[in-house]
Amino acid sequence: MATTLSSSAGPAGAERGLGLLRTMVRIRVLEEGIEKHFLAGDIPGFAHLSIGQEAVAAGTCANLRRDDAIASTHRGHGHTLAKGTTMRAMVAELFARTTGVCKGKGGSMHIADFSVGMLGANGVVAGGFGLVAGAALSAVLRKTDQVAVCFFGDGATNRGPFHENLNLCAIWNLPAIFVLENNRYASTTSTAETMKITDVARRADGYGMPSAIVDGFDAFAVFDALETAVARARSGGGPTFVECKTYRARGHYIGDPERYRRKTEVEDVMSTSDPIVRMQAVLSDELSPQQFEHLWAEARDEFADAVAFARNSPSPEQSEAFFGVYAGDRDPGDPVHRIAARERDALLPFAPSVGTGSQGSGH
Amino acid sequence: MATTLSSSAGPAGAERGLGLLRTMVRIRVLEEGIEKHFLAGDIPGFAHLSIGQEAVAAGTCANLRRDDAIASTHRGHGHTLAKGTTMRAMVAELFARTTGVCKGKGGSMHIADFSVGMLGANGVVAGGFGLVAGAALSAVLRKTDQVAVCFFGDGATNRGPFHENLNLCAIWNLPAIFVLENNRYASTTSTAETMKITDVARRADGYGMPSAIVDGFDAFAVFDALETAVARARSGGGPTFVECKTYRARGHYIGDPERYRRKTEVEDVMSTSDPIVRMQAVLSDELSPQQFEHLWAEARDEFADAVAFARNSPSPEQSEAFFGVYAGDRDPGDPVHRIAARERDALLPFAPSVGTGSQGSGH
Amino acid sequence: MHTVTFSEATLEAMREEMRRDATVFLMGEDIAKQGGIFGQFKGLPEEFGVERVRDTPISEAALVGAGVGAALTGCRPVVDMHFADFITCSMDELVNQAAKLRAMFGEQCVVPMTLRAPDGITKSAGAQHSQSLESWFVHTPGLEVVVPADPEDAKGLLKAAIRSDNPTLYFEHKALFPVKGPVPDDDDFVVPIGKAKPMRDGTDVTIVTYGITVTRALEAAALLEAEGIEVAVLNLRTLWPLDYDAIADAAARTHRIVVAHEAVRVGGVGAEIAAFLGEQCFDDLDGPVVRLGAAHVPVPFAPALQEAMYPKTPAIADAARRLARREL
Amino acid sequence: MHTVTFSEATLEAMREEMRRDATVFLMGEDIAKQGGIFGQFKGLPEEFGVERVRDTPISEAALVGAGVGAALTGCRPVVDMHFADFITCSMDELVNQAAKLRAMFGEQCVVPMTLRAPDGITKSAGAQHSQSLESWFVHTPGLEVVVPADPEDAKGLLKAAIRSDNPTLYFEHKALFPVKGPVPDDDDFVVPIGKAKPMRDGTDVTIVTYGITVTRALEAAALLEAEGIEVAVLNLRTLWPLDYDAIADAAARTHRIVVAHEAVRVGGVGAEIAAFLGEQCFDDLDGPVVRLGAAHVPVPFAPALQEAMYPKTPAIADAARRLARREL
């Protein structure tokens, strides 16, 4: 899939580049901050960082409207931020506070923000394919021109739901876009061990779905591929598969001993491919070092504000553990409420009080 | 995948053809008989016929040793017979008798014969992929040169286990062969509705697995493709995908009203493609009409004998319903036996006596 | 009231809800072209078009997954599982997505999806086409589970399931589809989720049951009536949320309870009910709670074996009789 | 006896069985290169090679499916599910194939497959990484289910599972892996499948439990001992086949029973046990069988919420105390 005119050209391109750069910098700052606070014990649960992959989230979401949908993965901070969730709502969620976007019930692996069409990170690898197929089907049935985008990793492409949902979207010509972040690893396992092909995009052929392969370190390249794909989907042209060749610069999870690759491998890739460094180089004719520094400073301020916001937010009341599951369970007249209230009464008296600090550690 | 010399050539070819023809005729006679006895109420449950597809079973199994494995589908009579199960053991099973190959506990949809490496028909579409991947893996781990063959329909290729197991066999280079019977329909639904591609073999590319497309009405063509595939698998060359273009000449199940296609469609295909008619035509220089008739008569005798055998066989004792689940459950010292015996004692006194006739009807 | 088959009752429910709400749609394997294995989809594609009545590939995981996605984004999907046994092919989508998303996401969303699952033992369908799996889903927080026993339930519960904002499993017994019964004429008739229905009163024993076993329990009660034993029958209708109050009420009134279902007895819904009774109604019980269910075996193919391994009218009558006669 | 962690105990079991029987092999995601998330596979690829200790793609359905195929054809596969929650991704292979093939095929085959499934609530792993799903499989004929409570169980039950000719689910609680305890030195030490183990005697109440909750029950018993209440603790070890005799025995001896587990209470294994007691041991019971289990909610992320929704030592002690004091 070729775009005739790169979106990086001219003054419009520079402005676009600045937008993409800002998003990438915000993601980087957010994730470096998450790493620090996770290790400090402020963030419970698991956390997976997308450092090195920011161009995919930025280049994709820059093409989306607020009412378009995305589904994300266990590695979803970048997608979430790029789709429009505030750092406050995200950090408060990671800190397990009531002001978090999921009221502290989701955490990093299950962060979602329906106000911006973000249908959730997912603790199940390949969990997003069905959600996106369904959101795309829903757009058709409700006769809107919304599109739905699925982010997923190379590892997810070996699961059955990948196969079933891509085929379904192809035959029904749904406005879905499949954005593969091929970062060369699924946890400890390299793609060379889990598939014989090097370009996963070949699998799209088996569904009769058009595909593109792009340099996933180049936010412009991602933007261009998605621009075409989104236009196709929005105009009834059906789904597209976009394979972004990228790299995970951190461990699989925070704390990963990373025995499956050499430190130098990471350094080698990042020294030439860091998507932020590359974008800054592209924009260096248009923007001064001070302007770059300003972007970083803004992002750092935003993150510091989000941490302060999270710290000042309350942890949920323990009685909250028993509600918010069924649509009716806060209504005293609903049968399910009565059952939930009985469970609360049975267990809550024995609940240990738990500090706001982390119980977390890597998995 | 091309075979340089067709296995149909020369006197050896004629002998091979005769063998293939005999198998096809036996399958046809068996299934026409099953149809009759099902409609007469002798066979309970569901039954799915493979009439029109006999060349695939015959051409494939002629390449296999007794200790090679096959996994079949809900449409498995042909595969089972071709792999070496006797008609007696099959018909008795369909009649739900103790002399059936599964003691009457399986029936058409779950017929299996481990004595000939037949790992079972399967009531779950795509249920065979995992069994074959595992049997092939087992052959490698046990250091034998056995191969494992999976029969499956076009519909099954849209399920996740297809994807996962083909990829697994490819990356591990397992001695597995995937024989697709693309008969244009999955129940009421044509392949045109369920996939955008016409050659499912394209999906094999996505696993880096070699593939072949053959005329599935031509038993020689199937034989040749499988000869290559089996040789590859046996010699450590890994899996192969073989797509056989074929046609289901009967309803999806016995009793199917077939509203999804015109009667003339079936007649059109069968008038030109009936694999038995075609093989007889190929062999007409070598064999006389009497010889052909002899083949049919032999098969009919074999079937009549099998029906007589089944009719003379007992139905299982009702107490059998409670045992044969766990390896230990017939051993009075085993904990699971005691539980099973208690269940028998609780329910058996109320068991209605059931005749040997059918409760069956189409599904 | 009018009389229809169970199958037609589900059709009425589908038609009314699809007319009432344009976001309701249906998808499944082989549902449109021949009207479904049990005729339960007949005429729907003609009235609502193939956009809203979709034949699908054999891709259960995608169907349920896409059902969840559509439910999250403004639709009310009804997904037909063909046979309940194939829920196993979409278990992750159901259990780890549909059931959990609302809770995990802090109530940002609802998942108004209905799964229709023809289940139960009939006609030697064999081990892979005969299961009753409802117990798994009662144990799975986030799901609703309903099981109609007759055409009235079939219509009213299906409408309730479609209108519910929660993911709802609707288990319909294959052998019930041709059964006839009265159904209210009102287009807005729904059976409330979470409420059991007393089918008959009695003072000696209550048979607590659901689905096709309600019919067997009623037959058993009629048999025992002739012997002078008064048996009440409680049709649960909904398995989650379970109507514990109605069950406790039965214990308070008859003090003797039989729980019966076609699902495997061990770990079945009957265990939950019996355990509840033993815990919360201990003083009301004058005898053991007797549980009846299928044996702990895959359903065998041979008719003689199939018919031996699950409880029908005689077994139910025997348990109620012995309980009433203080023989237990 | 020697003292090892739970994780090391499983490693000993794997090593001994893999040495003993060349057909035993192991496969799973990310098990070889870093020794597993809990160190439970450390050193195995070095000793047995990557042919027998296989890192796999993320393809749970294929892993279990291939496990069944290998088990049918002469191997003894051990398949690691990574997290028990992902059994949902291979539910058909487990329930419709592994569990049923021997029965459907008239005993032509055995399916000696072991599924290792790290489960349970710990460290805010959230709703999709915290489930205890054993109840589903007790309800599924054809499967064995074992749940070790300590290193001794871990080793002995894993060896028994591998040697068993039936498909066996081995649920290992994530929080148990670092826990230390004594393990017999004998290479042929196995814990028999189907037998419960009394962990301590007592005359007032028995806590019937399994897995990680055994530790909590023992803590509760120790607390109550100080109050003069004598509490017995029965570690079930195997959930299927369930040791009904040992449970009945407990009822005969203490007449008061608490059943506790970390799985969801509703429809949990505790329901089967309580129902059995209410039915078969009615006259032995002096009070209600009290069931404790997790609330009927997906496990929440926030630590304060997670810790509120399942029973730990204080809740178990309270139930036993009230039962002993005739307050229930």
Ligand SMILES: Cc1ncc(C[n+]2csc(CCOP(=O)(O)OP(=O)(O)O)c2C)c(N)n1
């Ligand atoms: C169904 C399922 N299997 C296994 C896991 C454990 N797991 C979490 S992330 C991961 C690797 C995913 O790899 P990939 O899809 O390439 O995404 P990446 O981590 O590289 O972003 C695994 C195996 C899971 N969460 N879900």
Ligand SMILES: Cc1ncc(C[n+]2csc(CCOP(=O)(O)OP(=O)(O)O)c2C)c(N)n1
């Ligand atoms: C998992 C699953 N889904 C649905 C069905 C119902 N079903 C049985 S056969 C069949 C069609 C199979 O089509 P195909 O794979 O092409 O095989 P064919 O019948 O053409 O031989 C369907 C949908 C099933 N048995 N298993």
Ligand SMILES: [Mg+2]
């Ligand atoms: Mg990856």
Ligand SMILES: [Mg+2]
């Ligand atoms: Mg077909």
